[in-house]
Amino acid sequence: MLKPLIFGLALALLALVAAGTAGAADGEVAEYTIADATGDWGFPSPYAHYSRGPGYVRMSFIFDTLVWKDDRGYLPALAEEWEYIDAENAYLFYLREGVTWHDGEPFDASDVVFTVDYIKGHPYQWVDSAIIESAEAVGDHAVKLRLADPYAPFMDLVASTLPILPRHVWEGVTDPAGYRDGDALIGTGPFSLADYNKAQGTYLYEAYDGYYMGIPKVGRIVFVKVSDQTAPAALRQGSVDAASVPPEAVFALEGAGLEIIEGSYDWNAKLMINHQKEPFSDPEFRRALAYAIDRDGLVEITLRGEGLAGSPGMVPPDSDWYNPGVEAYEYHPDLARDMICDLGRAGAKVEILVAERGTVGWPGSRAAEVIERQLEDAGLVVTLRSLDGATLDSKVMAWDFDLALSGHGSLGSDPDYLRRMTLEDTLNSARYADNDRLADLLEDQRRQTDEDRRADMISEAQELYAEDLPALTLYYPRWYWAHNGEVDLYFTRGGIATGVPIPLNKMAFV
């Protein structure tokens, strides 16, 4: 099955390369092919792409934000400079002059004002429009955004996430998610979309000559669907230029002359705990679970050492916001057994829900087996139940479970994720509001614009979270990408936009 697939792919790419090399300039990359295991991430307009990281990345090649990020920090994009006006609780953005949309129309402040107004009328999945009270143009090339409340993560979660829409195109659009005209993909970004095939999961981008930072150095970017298992072979044969690769393939690929980049620990595998249900509603019982589970052992066995053991405060140890003082719950089976015994819960029946997913490091039945044994050592009677991913998610959402293995990313972005993953009523969130102090801290931290004070609040929140353990972070897997070095790929500091941990920052191609 493998060979014909690779062969077919190689053939298709060969044809593409033959077509693409004709117009290539010296020292530049004519065409760059990126493998993706899923393939289709939706039509890459801001409202139509799938609501996950890779969908956003595909959109970001076409649409620009006011500010962007690279591996070091913020970068001017549509806005050249910006300042925070304390007295007005507003951000003033000085826009770049001479920027044109892909159709040649000039970009100005009215587009930014229009975009903000538009997301108020048509909620945009990545930015909460309630944060911005109003947008007002100050001349043609400056915009003042007034905030409803002080909002610490504004630069990350709004300024470098919100794609600016062309007013002259979107003005009459009432159904943005269904809007698929050719004009729907007019942006100011470095690339425009030449082809999108939903069934094949392929995207073809072409460089936009009028880009304000100069003509991009990569002429065409191609996304093809290649499974994680075939990606290492495809990389070695040169039929793809970059791909996410499993840790076990890294050594061999390095030997074959490919460059390897290592991501930060932005994703966590998480043990969801039904804290609405006895005996899990007792924090002491949840703490006993934490002592019973050997998180280092889990990394050793299920990730073969390619990851970090989870911090009970959720924030990964490589983050600037990490509080090393949180209770560590070192593996202590005897203590766990005693605690469970003291609570009168010895022999309690516990069911763990588990699903298999393609993500590297996803906690599947391997992890479940290990946890099952460890909880049984601690005196519980454990059964595993294997489900498909969607069923597991819906059971967790409906509080119809004891324990479930899940996971989510965003841990590299603004620490507001601690609030979202604790209080918000969403799938990956622990949905835990029993601790008033924790809830208040999490709500207040985002209004705290003083960085040091905010860091203190985040630190304390981690301690409280670790004390109450509404969910338990098991580990952070290490992710690798391999590429042929033609383009210098890097992981964005804090992740792209709200924290997408994918090294396909459009600036690498410019």
Next chain:
Amino acid sequence: MHVSVWREVARSNAGKAGLLLIGAMVLLAIFAPLLTPYGPRENTTTPAFSRPSGDHWLGTNDARQDIWTQLLYGARTSLSVAFGVALLSGFISVLIGGTAAIFGGLYDRFWMRVVDATIAIPDVIVIILVAAYLRPNVFFMILLLSALSWPGGARVIRAQTLTLKERMHVSAARTFGAGPSHLLLRHIIPDLGPILVATMIQDARRAVFMEAGLSFLGISDPSVMSWGKMMQYARVFTYLEVWKWWLLPTGIALSITLIGLSFIGFALESALDPRLREREVGHDGGI
């Protein structure tokens, strides 16, 4: 007129090969704990993805478990599901097919429509749906697979019973006043033997295949070792060399079991169908 099934099977080459293969598998499954020092889910101290060695005949997998051990314990699951489904589904087939043929009328028509309906249902989808609500363990798997595989057998048994019903000795018994239960138990079922075994073997083969397929899809008890699950895990690491002693042996073990059962089934079919029978003397044509 009785066909001695086992003599027929043991005489044909396919039958011999089939019995040998299945016999070997059964022995490996039964004596699994004696054939390996490890537990099926034990994380050994040998590094992950080790090559085959004296300590680990088929190397170790990603979680440092001994692959040979898993293969042996996987045989237990496959064979117990096969055995369980064959027995249960055979029982239901006789019960429904046999009684439908004897009683006839509305009862017969009702059950035959149920058979038609059940055959039309796509198995895998039903199982996936049911597994979402119930906990799929081995026992559940046997029940579910039986519930989905009895109709084929019931139809065959019914047809066979209909012809048996008209046989001389059955008519004779009936004239002497034998009731339906006596007819079924004393005259029909003994003569159904060969065809029943054939349907049971077919059910068993299907069960092995379905069980492997379902655990490959992740619909099984995660704490039970199974060939399907081994393949599911092994598939993820096909870019490493490890597939040679992980995926391949598992596939071979599964194939051997399926081929063994097919051979036995084939030999049985030859024994039952005069058209398939090799030119031989000493039989009266049977059916």
